[in-house]
Amino acid sequence: MSLLSTLDEVMESVIQEVDGALGCAVADLRSGDLLGVAHHVSYFTQEYLEAVAAAAVEMFRGDTVRHVEDLISAKRGVPSERLLEEMQMTTRHTIHFMMILPNHPEAVVVLITNRETSLGMGWSATRRSVLDIEPILDGLAV
Amino acid sequence: MNFEETDQGTHVVLTPEGKFNLVAAPPLKARIDDLVAEGKARLIVDLHAVDFIDSSGLGALIGGLKAARQQGGDLRIAAAGAQVKAVLKLTNLDRILAPYETVEEALHDW
Amino acid sequence: MEMPQSTARVEAEAIARSVPGERYDRVVRLAQAIFGAPIAALNLITNDAQLTVASVGFPKGSMPIEDSVCGVTVQQNEILEVRDLREDERFAGIPAVTGSPRVRFYAGIPVRGQSGQNVGALCILDLVPRTLGRQQREMLADLGALLERELAVQEEMDLAGQVQQLMLPTSAPDIGGVEIAGRVQPAREAGGDYFDWFVVNDPEGAGKRLQVVLGDVMGKGLAASLIASEVRAVLRGHSRYTDVGDAIARTSTTTRHDLEANNRFSTLWVGRLDPVSGNLDYIDAGHGLAIIASTRGYRRLSQDYLPLGMPIEDDWTRTSDTLAEDELLVVVSDGVFDVLDDSFDEAEARLNAILDPALSCRQIVDLIVDFAVSHEATDDVTALAVRRMPGAGVEATSQGAPAAVDPDESEESEEKG
Numbered sequence: 292m293s294l295l296s297t298l299d300e301v302m303e304s305v306i307q308e309v310d311g312a313l314g315c316a317v318a319d320l321r322s323g324d325l326l327g328v329a330h331h332v333s334y335f336t337q338e339y340l341e342a343v344a345a346a347a348v349e350m351f352r353g354d355t356v357r358h359v360e361d362l363i364s365a366k367r368g369v370p371s372e373r374l375l376e377e378m379q380m381t382t383r384h385t386i387h388f389m390m391i392l393p394n395h396p397e398a399v400v401v402l403i404t405n406r407e408t409s410l411g412m413g414w415s416a417t418r419r420s421v422l423d424i425e426p427i428l429d430g431l432a433v
Numbered sequence: 434m435n436f437e438e439t440d441q442g443t444h445v446v447l448t449p450e451g452k453f454n455l456v457a458a459p460p461l462k463a464r465i466d467d468l469v470a471e472g473k474a475r476l477i478v479d480l481h482a483v484d485f486i487d488s489s490g491l492g493a494l495i496g497g498l499k500a501a502r503q504q505g506g507d508l509r510i511a512a513a514g515a516q517v518k519a520v521l522k523l524t525n526l527d528r529i530l531a532p533y534e535t536v537e538e539a540l541h542d543w
Numbered sequence: 544m545e546m547p548q549s550t551a552r553v554e555a556e557a558i559a560r561s562v563p564g565e566r567y568d569r570v571v572r573l574a575q576a577i578f579g580a581p582i583a584a585l586n587l588i589t590n591d592a593q594l595t596v597a598s599v600g601f602p603k604g605s606m607p608i609e610d611s612v613c614g615v616t617v618q619q620n621e622i623l624e625v626r627d628l629r630e631d632e633r634f635a636g637i638p639a640v641t642g643s644p645r646v647r648f649y650a651g652i653p654v655r656g657q658s659g660q661n662v663g664a665l666c667i668l669d670l671v672p673r674t675l676g677r678q679q680r681e682m683l684a685d686l687g688a689l690l691e692r693e694l695a696v697q698e699e700m701d702l703a704g705q706v707q708q709l710m711l712p713t714s715a716p717d718i719g720g721v722e723i724a725g726r727v728q729p730a731r732e733a734g735g736d737y738f739d740w741f742v743v744n745d746p747e748g749a750g751k752r753l754q755v756v757l758g759d760v761m762g763k764g765l766a767a768s769l770i771a772s773e774v775r776a777v778l779r780g781h782s783r784y785t786d787v788g789d790a791i792a793r794t795s796t797t798t799r800h801d802l803e804a805n806n807r808f809s810t811l812w813v814g815r816l817d818p819v820s821g822n823l824d825y826i827d828a829g830h831g832l833a834i835i836a837s838t839r840g841y842r843r844l845s846q847d848y849l850p851l852g853m854p855i856e857d858d859w860t861r862t863s864d865t866l867a868e869d870e871l872l873v874v875v876s877d878g879v880f881d882v883l884d885d886s887f888d889e890a891e892a893r894l895n896a897i898l899d900p901a902l903s904c905r906q907i908v909d910l911i912v913d914f915a916v917s918h919e920a921t922d923d924v925t926a927l928a929v930r931r932m933p934g935a936g937v938e939a940t941s942q943g944a945p946a947a948v949d950p951d952e953s954e955e956s957e958e959k960g
Contacts, residue, residue, distance in 0.1 A: 393671050414579030419600045421670055422644045488761035496806045499854050519885045524810060524829040525847050
């Protein structure tokens with residue numbers, strides 16, 4: 292079984308766990324590639340999901356964000372660091388829980404739910420998914 | 434358990450539905466207590482829609498009977514099904530809660 | 544570091560054995576939602592292990608105390624918070640930090656049991672270093688208090704159940720020629736069903752009698768069990784000096800106020816057996832579920848009296864029957880009858896299972912109770928079985944097979960020889 296299909300399984304298990312979950316994905320921040328994905332919504336097409344992954348890349352690693360991080364690091368007198376760790380985005384119909392994997396800063400996990408989901412439960416599940424995702428990424432050794 | 438209530442002027446008919454048990458008994462007893470406190474002490478409990486009664490349900494009926502009689506009234510039961518009749522017979526409570534076949538019969542002297 | 548207090552450890556074990564999952568799962572889920580924590584758990588600390596009894600993101604089960612953080616938390620009375628476990632020399636080397644799930648942040652609040660000592664801790668863990676602000680620490684303290692309340696309620700209930708079980712007779716009554724067994728399976732930790740047996744002197748002066756009782760207080764749970772204890776004690780007191788009808792009459796009078804004040808009634812079946820003659824006097828106060836059965840059929844031992852606690856005075860008069868040597872007296876509570884669809888025909892169809900003479904009274908009672916429980920009885924379930932032992936002078940037994948040797952008979956045969 293390919294490592295990437297087991298990532299899909301991890302994504303599926305996250306959706307099962309969270310009430311109101313619509314989709315979940317792991318994306319590579321360097322390329323915007325989707326490494327694993329699961330969803331129960333018909334209009335979450337490949338095109339749409341890739342667009343969401345690209346948006347996440349931009350939010351976490353876009354030029355304007357990097358500029359802010361560089362400025363802060365400079366003020367602190369430390370080498371420039373990526374400081375952004377988690378982001379929560381609420382849209383008219385959804386909530387997005389987005390988190391850089393602590394031991395794999397090249398990857399981000401995104402959980403998308405409807406507006407009825409508990410914030411605490413959403414974060415709890417997103418953070419916990421790291422336990423299952425990181426060993427798989429270790430195996431990919433990219 | 435839901436119950437319907439019909440005030441007929443001379444008496445009130447309560448019609449509980451479903452399982453007359455530990456959960457259902459207290460609200461019905463509370464309603465009987467309220468009715469008696471308002472002076473409506475002639476009560477008929479129509480049991481045709483009750484499919485199961487246990488000791489808590491019996492307790493509510495007996496308690497209601499006592500309360501009604503203390504105010505010069507009475508509580509009578511009507512149209513009890515097979516399970517209810519069996520339990521009344523087993524505990525001999527049919528001696529004080531005589532199960533009338535119909536509401537009309539239960540009304541005989543009211 | 545202080546040594547962990549041992550009474551608290553014993554208490555922790557007792558709680559772990561009796562814990563019903565959902566009660567504590569609820570509080571753990573709240574912790575999960577409030578803190579957005581990937582891992583939340585209730586851990587109990589025994590003498591040599593940490594027992595995870597409720598958790599999210601962490602498997603339930605046990606681990607050695609040296610590998611746990613909560614084992615340290617219970618030694619203090621306030622929250623233990625560690626921003627990064629990797630940087631705390633006490634915990635940097637424990638398996639959960641060096642290996643899966645590689646946790647880094649811990650915050651735990653000690654939780655006290657009934658003894659007032661810390662039996663475990665409610666904790667949250669994260670995979671990244673973290674600090675709790677004042678409000679979050681207050682919330683963790685609130686959850687800890689909630690959990691203590693749940694533990695206290697459960698411990699009280701378990702204790703009530705144990706007290707009730709311990710009050711039931713288990714040893715053979717001090718009277719020869721009879722075998723008896725009884726068993727109660729309450730629907731909750733404690734309940735309104737009970738049985739009793741004890742020896743009384745026949746008030747008409749002619750020797751010892753075995754009084755056998757089965758009572759059923761309306762309702763379930765702790766409240767019903769309190770009333771049951773009262774009725775049992777009052778009946779015991781009144782049974783010594785009077786016949787069985789008077790004993791019930793006096794019990795009815797004595798307990799009426801308390802039963803009515805609590806809006807409860809109690810059915811009661813009381814039998815008094817002379818093991819030598821087989822004479823059985825009984826009173827049936829609204830119970831109706833006592834039979835004498837044998838391969839020849841069965842008969843009910845019932846009367847028309849009301850249960851105790853009713854607004855009517857009855858004139859309790861005993862009925863007499865005879866328990867033959869090949870007959871079995873069986874008394875059950877309505878929890879058993881419900882499983883048989885409240886039908887005597889149903890009951891009769893199953894009588895053969897308990898009429899096998901090779902079965903002891905203990906086995907018969909177990910068969911009946913296990914049958915009811917396995918058919919999802921929702922009420923308290925009780926069964927009592929009594930049988931006469933053939934020949935005089937055989938030791939009474941309340942469990943297992945009849946005694947193999949009859950000392951009187953062997954003396955007789957020696958004389959004859």
